[in-house]
Amino acid sequence: MPGSEPGSGPGAGPCWTIRRASAAEIPAIVALEAEGFARPWNAAIYGEEIGRAGAWTLVAEGEGGAIVGFVCAWKVLDACHLLRIASRGELRGRGIGRALVEHLAGLARAAGCVHVELEVASQNAPAIRLYERCGFEVVGRRPRYYRDPVDDALLMNLPL
Ligand SMILES: CC(C)(COP(=O)(O)OP(=O)(O)OC[C@H]1O[C@@H](n2cnc3c(N)ncnc32)[C@H](O)[C@@H]1OP(=O)(O)O)[C@@H](O)C(=O)NCCC(=O)NCCS
Numbered sequence: 001m002p003g004s005e006p007g008s009g010p011g012a013g014p015c016w017t018i019r020r021a022s023a024a025e026i027p028a029i030v031a032l033e034a035e036g037f038a039r040p041w042n043a044a045i046y047g048e049e050i051g052r053a054g055a056w057t058l059v060a061e062g063e064g065g066a067i068v069g070f071v072c073a074w075k076v077l078d079a080c081h082l083l084r085i086a087s088r089g090e091l092r093g094r095g096i097g098r099a100l101v102e103h104l105a106g107l108a109r110a111a112g113c114v115h116v117e118l119e120v121a122s123q124n125a126p127a128i129r130l131y132e133r134c135g136f137e138v139v140g141r142r143p144r145y146y147r148d149p150v151d152d153a154l155l156m157n158l159p160l
Pocket residue numbers: 036037083084085086087088091092093094095096097098099120124125126127129130133
């Protein structure tokens with residue numbers, strides 16, 4: 001596994017480190033889930049994800065050790081399927097999401113993946129913007145894929 005990499009926001013913003021999550025980070029990840037998602041994943045799910053072979057759960061650690069973001073993905077044959085990503089609400093727009101996706105892409109490439117794929121709600125503008133900035137393109141659409149609220153899923157792909 002490659003080592004962690006420092007990242008930083010624009011200007012003289014705070015720095016963070018991207019690394020694999022351990023069980024100690026589960027409460028922090030679950031707190032970010034509750035902040036970022038209407039139907040958050042719980043601690044039991046992340047306990048499985050962190051121990052899952054062929055999967056990545058990465059965290060972004062800020063100054064002082066605070067967990068400010070995470071991403072969760074599976075290796076499926078030659079694809080990396082990005083399942084979840086979130087950054088702390090008051091720190092969004094500073095590049096944490098992008099640092100997480102770029103680090104994940106590097107790990108996936110090293111593991112033999114040839115692309116990263118994901119589904120995103122068509123009305124989730126911040127997430128779509130993040131993925132576009134990382135080089136993803138829309139390759140398909142699943143009408144009414146999401147419920148509460150009903151929304152289409154965009155299928156996005158990043159060749160590695
Ligand atoms: C999607 C999410 C992870 C992005 O994280 P982030 O740390 O803000 O990402 P970045 O700072 O790297 O921003 C990437 C791009 O998105 C843009 N962006 C961030 N927040 C935005 C917003 N509210 N509206 C529009 N664009 C936004 C940034 O400006 C940046 O684009 P730029 O480089 O052109 O300025 C974050 O908004 C989040 O946690 N959302 C809730 C959970 C979620 O919806 N996850 C995705 C579905 S799994």
